[in-house]
Amino acid sequence: xxxxxxxxxxxxxxxxxxxxxxxxxxxxxxxxxxxxxxxxxxxxxxxxxxxxxxxxxxxxxxxxxxxxxxxxxxxxxxxxxxxxxxxxxxxxxxxxxxxxxxxxxxxxxxxxxxxxxxxxxxxxxxxxxxxxxxxxxxxxxxxxxxxxxxxxxxxxxxxxxxxxxxxxxxxxxxxxxxxxxxxxxxxxxxxxxxxxxxxxxxxxxxxxxxxxxxxxxxxxxxxxxxxxxxxxxxxxxxxxxxxxxxxxxxxxxxxxxxxxxxxxxxxxxxxxxxxxxxxxxxxxxxxxxxxxxxxxxxxxxxxxxxxxxxxxxxxxxxxxxxxxxxxxxxxxxxxxxxxxxxxxxxxxxxxxxxxxxxxxxxxxxxxxxxxxxxxxxxxxxxxxxxxxxxxxxxxxxxxxxxxxxxxxxxxxxxxxxxxxxxxxxxxxxxxxxxxxxxxxxxxxxxxxxxxxxxxxxxxxxxxxxxxxxxxxxxxxxxxxxxxxxxxxxxxxxxxxxxxxxxx
Amino acid sequence: xxxxxxxxxxxxxxxxxxxxxxxxxxxxxxxxxxxxxxxxxxxxxxxxxxxxxxxxxxxxxxxxxxxxxxxxxxxxxxxxxxxxxxxxxxxxxxxxxxxxxxxxxxxxxxxxxxxxxxxxxxxxxxxxxxxxxxxxxxxxxxxxxxxxxxxx
Amino acid sequence: xxxxxxxxxxxxxxxxxxxxxxxxxxxxxxxxxxxxxxxxxxxxxxxxxxxxxxxxxxxxxxxxxxxxxxxxxxxxxxxxxxxxxxxxxxxxxxxxxxxxxxxxxxxxxxxxxxxxxxxxxxxxxxxxxxxxxxxxxxxxxxxxxxxxxxxxxxxxxxxxxxxxxxxxxxxxxxxxxxxxxxxxxxxxxxxxxxxxxxxxxxxxxxxxxxxxxxxxxxxxxxxxxxxxxxxxxxxxxxxxxxxxxxxxxxxxxxxxxxxxxxxxxxxxxxxxxxxxxxxxxxxxxxxxxxxxxxxxxxxxxxxxxxxxxxxxxxxxxxxxxxxxxxxxxxxx
Numbered sequence: 001x002x003x004x005x006x007x008x009x010x011x012x013x014x015x016x017x018x019x020x021x022x023x024x025x026x027x028x029x030x031x032x033x034x035x036x037x038x039x040x041x042x043x044x045x046x047x048x049x050x051x052x053x054x055x056x057x058x059x060x061x062x063x064x065x066x067x068x069x070x071x072x073x074x075x076x077x078x079x080x081x082x083x084x085x086x087x088x089x090x091x092x093x094x095x096x097x098x099x100x101x102x103x104x105x106x107x108x109x110x111x112x113x114x115x116x117x118x119x120x121x122x123x124x125x126x127x128x129x130x131x132x133x134x135x136x137x138x139x140x141x142x143x144x145x146x147x148x149x150x151x152x153x154x155x156x157x158x159x160x161x162x163x164x165x166x167x168x169x170x171x172x173x174x175x176x177x178x179x180x181x182x183x184x185x186x187x188x189x190x191x192x193x194x195x196x197x198x199x200x201x202x203x204x205x206x207x208x209x210x211x212x213x214x215x216x217x218x219x220x221x222x223x224x225x226x227x228x229x230x231x232x233x234x235x236x237x238x239x240x241x242x243x244x245x246x247x248x249x250x251x252x253x254x255x256x257x258x259x260x261x262x263x264x265x266x267x268x269x270x271x272x273x274x275x276x277x278x279x280x281x282x283x284x285x286x287x288x289x290x291x292x293x294x295x296x297x298x299x300x301x302x303x304x305x306x307x308x309x310x311x312x313x314x315x316x317x318x319x320x321x322x323x324x325x326x327x328x329x330x331x332x333x334x335x336x337x338x339x340x341x342x343x344x345x346x347x348x349x350x351x352x353x354x355x356x357x358x359x360x361x362x363x364x365x366x367x368x369x370x371x372x373x374x375x376x377x378x379x380x381x382x383x384x385x386x387x388x389x390x391x392x393x394x395x396x397x398x399x400x401x402x403x404x405x406x407x408x409x410x411x412x413x414x415x416x417x418x419x420x421x422x423x424x425x426x427x428x429x430x431x432x433x434x435x436x437x438x439x440x441x442x443x444x445x446x447x448x449x450x451x452x453x454x455x456x457x458x459x460x461x462x463x464x465x466x467x468x469x470x471x472x473x474x475x476x477x478x479x480x481x482x483x484x485x486x487x488x489x490x491x492x493x494x495x496x497x498x499x500x501x502x503x
Numbered sequence: 504x505x506x507x508x509x510x511x512x513x514x515x516x517x518x519x520x521x522x523x524x525x526x527x528x529x530x531x532x533x534x535x536x537x538x539x540x541x542x543x544x545x546x547x548x549x550x551x552x553x554x555x556x557x558x559x560x561x562x563x564x565x566x567x568x569x570x571x572x573x574x575x576x577x578x579x580x581x582x583x584x585x586x587x588x589x590x591x592x593x594x595x596x597x598x599x600x601x602x603x604x605x606x607x608x609x610x611x612x613x614x615x616x617x618x619x620x621x622x623x624x625x626x627x628x629x630x631x632x633x634x635x636x637x638x639x640x641x642x643x644x645x646x647x648x649x650x651x652x653x654x655x
Numbered sequence: 656x657x658x659x660x661x662x663x664x665x666x667x668x669x670x671x672x673x674x675x676x677x678x679x680x681x682x683x684x685x686x687x688x689x690x691x692x693x694x695x696x697x698x699x700x701x702x703x704x705x706x707x708x709x710x711x712x713x714x715x716x717x718x719x720x721x722x723x724x725x726x727x728x729x730x731x732x733x734x735x736x737x738x739x740x741x742x743x744x745x746x747x748x749x750x751x752x753x754x755x756x757x758x759x760x761x762x763x764x765x766x767x768x769x770x771x772x773x774x775x776x777x778x779x780x781x782x783x784x785x786x787x788x789x790x791x792x793x794x795x796x797x798x799x800x801x802x803x804x805x806x807x808x809x810x811x812x813x814x815x816x817x818x819x820x821x822x823x824x825x826x827x828x829x830x831x832x833x834x835x836x837x838x839x840x841x842x843x844x845x846x847x848x849x850x851x852x853x854x855x856x857x858x859x860x861x862x863x864x865x866x867x868x869x870x871x872x873x874x875x876x877x878x879x880x881x882x883x884x885x886x887x888x889x890x891x892x893x894x895x896x897x898x899x900x901x902x903x904x905x906x907x908x909x910x911x912x913x914x915x916x917x918x919x920x921x922x923x924x925x926x927x928x929x930x931x932x933x934x935x936x937x938x939x940x941x942x943x944x945x946x947x948x949x950x951x952x953x954x955x956x957x958x959x960x961x962x963x964x965x966x967x968x969x970x971x972x973x974x975x976x977x978x979x980x981x982x983x984x985x986x987x
Binding site: 137200 | 692698723725726761807809810811812831834835836841845867948
Binding site for chain 2: 394
């Protein structure tokens with residue numbers, strides 16, 4: 001195995017494969033940055049060009065492109081408050097808030113450094129998991145996946161505003177997300193739920209238009225209202241110095257970054273959960289790392305930990321998602337499904353063979369992820385100050401460009417105007433939530449976890465009847481969920497008693 | 504403003520969840536279970552929220568989310584918000600009428616000129632650049648087709 | 656006399672070819688795909704898009720547009736009613752859309768018999784496969800064993816669900832269908848976890864797992880593909896004519912596995928040019944090599960044959976259709 005580890009590196013460093021990886025990185029850089037382009041669609045569109053390449057070159061290209069998208073998507077989220085990808089929306093909450101306070105440089109530095117850490121953790125996990133991956137994935141069945149969804153939903157408690165009223169609004173937002181997730185045809189009885197006889201709604205709501213609407217539209221309105229640049233009236237000098245500060249933050253909160261990377265990797269390994277979930281779980285966990293309720297209130301206002309968590313998680317999940325793809329031939333996410341197509345084109349059959357006969361290829365993929373991320377982060381740091389300066393450009397210039405990008409982006413995934421209408425509807429919802437002081441994170445959690453929770457619950461009950469409740473991992477996860485819900489309450493009680501002591 | 508928005512949201516959620524539960528009651532239980540199990544508590548919670556807003560008990564606590572900048576007079580904020588919304592809806596209308604490739608430069612130009620109060624030359628050049636990039640990436644490179652507008 | 660006819664035919668063709676070339680020259684042909692990028696229909700469309708231009712007069716550019724939604728009903732409606740019949744729009748969508756029309760699914764705005772049929776690029780057969788470590792080596796053994804077999808499925812309307820449903824309801828096999836998996840790959844994972852005992856699906860998607868020895872196919876539907884010819888066919892095991900008719904109805908569209916059509920009213924010369932291009936492109940050695948690498952097996956079925964099969968499906972007697980509708984719901 002050690003030989004394969006080093007041989008894999010040599011494979012990537014061959015000049016042709018390396019060149020293709022650079023090409024992939026260049027492409028992925030722009031795909032992630034522009035909200036109009038989706039990483040999945042572009043990956044699929046590039047597949048035909050792989051025909052002409054050797055397997056290693058093809059991988060270097062595909063993976064190079066894919067590994068980078070999550071990093072640059074974060075950049076768009078931070079600078080403009082627009083999700084560059086469906087998987088980078090969580091970074092908007094604190095990242096863009098920091099940009100508005102003139103700390104764009106710091107936020108970008110944090111995002112890039114945490115993305116790198118996350119990518120490395122994910123790649124290391126992929127390398128280390130090789131012997132244990134099969135038993136690990138096989139021990140998480142539908143009941144366990146359902147409980148993971150419940151743990152995710154439990155984070156709603158931590159992501160709500162303070163106090164009983166805050167919790168109520170948080171759960172309302174979460175409940176609304178869960179309800180919206182039920183739109184579409186249900187897989188049990190085939191009933192078209194809440195579709196208003198519209199063919200467009202048959203498959204349910206697409207995540208990207210909803211996310212873009214709920215996050216980007218309020219930001220754009222705010223920008224238009226303020227009439228200034230994103231960073232406001234702050235002097236230009238403060239922008240550039242931030243980047244290194246952001247990197248230092250990553251190391252100041254090193255264990256948090258590692259933990260969030262592990263969360264991302266873990267969720268990435270579990271197939272069937274989907275790419276959008278890990279960033280929100282990481283964000284919820286980062287919010288919990290605040291030691292007092294007052295500290296936690298600052299999340300969403302520009303706490304750098306709210307940037308580190310999702311930044312790390314959405315890169316580490318890529319390494320994680322590669323594991324079931326390579327080891328089982330079962331794609332860990334939709335982008336992995338495309339990668340799988342690439343595998344077949346090159347005559348590589350994913351499965352146990354990839355961990356034995358073709359171990360070198362597997363390791364070369366690990367190295368590609370690491371190298372691609374290192375190169376991207378390094379390149380971004382070079383341009384960081386120029387990127388951060390975009391926040392001092394007049395809002396009136398940015399708004400039309402952003403609008404063009406999000407309109408085109410919403411339209412092109414399904415070639416349907418309905419997506420733009422959805423974007424408007426949720427734009428209105430997002431705007432009202434922001435004005436009313438309602439938290440948006442729980443809504444997104446409910447939306448991305450709703451289908452998973454429902455389907456896996458039905459599968460668990462249909463298959464195991466009541467017996468699934470007593471499975472060991474299920475019980476552990478249940479305890480975890482209870483812990484997650486109670487944690488903020490315990491914290492505030494402790495804070496209150498501490499205040500009483502000092503009084 | 505906070506309270507009015509909360510009220511609108513609360514009432515809207517009540518209507519949606521109430522209607523959802525009603526619609527779900529006619530379905531086979533497998534399809535109806537989840538919407539009902541979620542819809543009924545959501546309805547009750549929304550009712551509680553609405554009641555609290557009307558009773559005037561409104562906390563000073565803010566959500567863990569960003570705040571709309573509040574350092575401008577309320578009337579100005581409302582006017583600019585409506586204007587921004589109008590521009591967005593207008594863009595969509597133009598797209599439907601003339602198709603993306605024409606709507607994009609048209610919108611950018613009009614926005615810069617009318618809203619941004621930029622000069623003619625600057626607006627024209629900026630729009631041209633945006634249009635060129637749009638064309639290069641979406642039409643030429645990715646070959647994504649866009650539908651024709653209603654007018655042409 | 657024959658010479659005269661041949662002369663007339665040649666003249667007619669000579670007249671058509673430049674006409675078609677004039678229509679295609681410098682234009683872009685769009686293939687509208689009713690699914691997202693990356694799926695089977697999309698890949699088939701893209702591989703054809705790459706090789707069609709050389710066989711089309713005027714050598715136009717051929718691109719793919721994804722229009723997913725409502726299990727490709729939206730795409731079919733678009734090609735039927737919105738696209739212009741100028742020969743520049745093709746459509747490919749779910750093979751089961753004819754069944755959606757048959758069972759009068761609301762929202763269907765197309766009529767399968769009125770499309771300008773180009774043909775089908777492949778046939779896709781459904782099989783039911785069971786975990787290899789289970790003791791049943793044949794369909795009969797499984798039925799006789801008397802133990803419930805748990806089959807994983809994605810949802811009504813997919814062959815993962817419908818095929819075992821009919822086996823259960825019409826043949827009385829002791830099957831429990833556990834539905835709700837997000838994709839067939841997730842079902843495979845559940846299978847390796849021993850959460851489910853087997854799954855149904857298109858043979859092409861199961862082939863890798865069969866070759867690896869993970870699953871064993873036990874019974875198939877009517878359409879044949881190399882490798883599964885010897886399996887028992889579900890229709891042949893039906894206890895009565897009605898059951899056989901229902902199973903046949905479910906399987907019928909599978910022979911027209913990757914349907915390609917053009918807008919109704921497309922002029923004859925253009926349709927003919929497209930049909931010829933398809934037939935030639937599918938036999939193109941480069942395409943065959945690419946398809947083999949991508950594990951796709953393409954085979955051309957002419958448009959007239961496809962149309963005939965579609966008409967056959969739609970002319971089933973009402974009682975059969977009604978009972979069919981009781982079991983099979985067209986789904987997402």
